[in-house]
Amino acid sequence: MVDLDETRKADLIAAAREAMTHAYAPYSHFHVGAALLFADGTIVTGSNFENASYGLSLCAETSAATCASHGGHRAGLIAVAIVGGTEGVPAGVVGPCGRCRQILNELAALGGTDPLILSTGADETVEMRLSALLPLAFGPANLENGPLSGG
Template sequence: MKEIKIECTLFIFDNAHELPLDAFKLMQKAVEARENAYAPYSKFHVGAALLLDNGEIITGNNQENASYPSGLCAERTAIYYAGSQFPQAKIIRMAISAGSQKNQTKKPIPPCGACRQAIAEYEIKQEMPIEIYFMGETGKVAKSLSLSNLLPLIFDKSVL
């Protein structure tokens, strides 16, 4: 038997104002998208913003449904729209902001597992890492240089 250690490296900013200007502006777009989320059941609003290599900024927010599995997360809403409307564009950076109407979210909230898998597909497709910034409503912001850093044991087409 052999033990393998897997590590995740994140960069932590005390708040969004410490971000580089381009990342700060993208996070502002994610916050705006979060405010328009449709989350009447969970009361948990998420916004995502993508910067594409063609300069386009795509936003998305979570869309819930009384039939819970039929809803869609903010990250996948944005990434699928980008893939549909700009199929040749590469995603350079993603910003995510999440907030609850029940409790104030003060710590960075990363993408869920399903969103990580969807983002991974695009990172593999474009053969280029996607820089990901994520936060709650306030407080610290985490930065990952790549989705593969957040999902190290990736499931991809090589196993099919």
């Protein structure tokens, strides 16, 4: 298990800031970077990718979760850092949108974790657990013994 001391948190936030520089945001000009920390010490990053058909855009957290899954990291999510701002300059505290909270919840459920979310702005970071950001989350457990599970 990775120790989540202040140095490790700073490294995770730095990875999210770096990821933000790779955002493709020609419409909103709001660049977001996310960094996911797994129990084995791996950090996986992602950035937002906008689309002219706005609803098809991808958030940084979703991009990072997809990259993590592709790389074989589907369990052990222990922390997520998110940084965002106009034209890539960090602004106020940025947290995951509702869709991303669900995506992160699904990834966390695969390993039975409740990751720490580091919502980071230019001058401050707000820390809270995913369960606090998404109380009564809908996830895989809700489908067990339900009408779609055959039980």
